[in-house]
Amino acid sequence: MGFRCGIVGLPNVGKSTIFNALTAAGIDAENYPFCTIEPNVGVVPVPDGRLDVLADIAKTRKKINTQMEFVDIAGLVKGASKGEGLGNQFLGHIRQVEAIVHVIRCFEDDNIVHVEGSVDPNRDREVITMELIMADLDSVDKRLKKAQSMAKSGDKGLKAQAEFLERLQALLDSGQPARKMVLQGEAEERLMKELSLLTAKPVLYVANVTEDDVVEGNDFVRRLEQAARDEGASVVVIAGSIEQELSRLSPEEQQEFLQDIGMTEPGLNRLIKAGYDLLGLQTFFTVGEKETRAWTVPVGSRAPQAAGRIHTDFEHGFIRAEVIAYDHFVNCKGENGAKEKGLMRVEGKEYVVADGDCMHFRFNV
Secondary structure (H helix, E strand, O other): OOOEEEEEOOOOOOHHHHHHHHHOOOOOOOOOOOOOOOOEEEEEEOOOHHHHHHHHHHOOOOEEOOEEEEEEOOOOOOOHHHOHHHHHHHHHHHOOOOEEEEEEEOOOOOOOOOOOOOOOHHHHHHHHHHHHHHHHHHHHHHHHHHHHHHHOOOOHHHHHHHHHHHHHHHHHHOOOOHHHOOOOOHHHHHHHHHHOOHHHOOEEEEEEOOHHHOOOOOHHHHHHHHHHHHOOOEEEEEOHHHHHHHOOOOHHHHHHHHHHOOOOOOHHHHHHHHHHHHHOEEEEEEOOOOOEEEEEEEOOOEHHHHHHHHOHHHHHOEEEEEEEOHHHHHHOOOHHHHHHOOOOEEEOOOOEOOOOOEEEEEEOO
């Protein structure tokens, strides 16, 4: 699995339309709030043209993309953290995701109701952000009371935990997300991970626009981009209606359609790439006649960790990795050509995997 993203936003901003396009799941996408009641989960292959090139060179019988998972929950509303609009039920669905994709409406259409009565991307961004902060504040308050009570025993670890939670509570109370917290040491890092706070997760904004604005954007998009820059976040501009249309076309028809509207690739491809950048992920490949496959690992992973993505036995019994850089593999027309030119490297446990590496692992069970 590549990574897991939770899709959030106000009702009627296009979340389900974009989810439909991502997964071709055909879920409801109607013009009324809370159309999506139960969370919808879709597993999506990550597009990567390098996989096709490698599979062609190796004359592979089967190729497998790496994957990412999207969780689409009901539209949140003001007061969601207090249960408005079934809010708490839905907030719980995104606690275990690795990143949050916040879809924001950046188009006007009198035929599509806006729950706040008007289109204002930054107001909508702030509404959702504050609901996530309030939900986190509730979680931290409960944990802090318990920690303060236990710290009365004089245990230094419990006292440090209570002090950390007090700092975190103050941060959230000031309207700042948990990801702004400066962590001091491994104990605080572990506790932050254990809390699984919504605002500790990295966020990526999706500006949903009409077909006319998908290439150059509009004033709504530009205001959202400025606000996102101020918080160190990125914005991906997508026309949900275009993406849904593309999902119904063959690859050849998609290319023709994209050329006609001045785009080089689907917006959803850009969303996935932005998600990889957001989480610091990269891809390595295993290549063979039977199967060519893409795998996802965090940037900075060492060879045994990459081997463990394939099977835990590979990591535990790791001996070495035989590595060919993607460009070398392609230029030499395969593994044999790379070997002949001395471009296959034998790497040990300390080798840091590079994006695009073609790898073969040797291990002992």
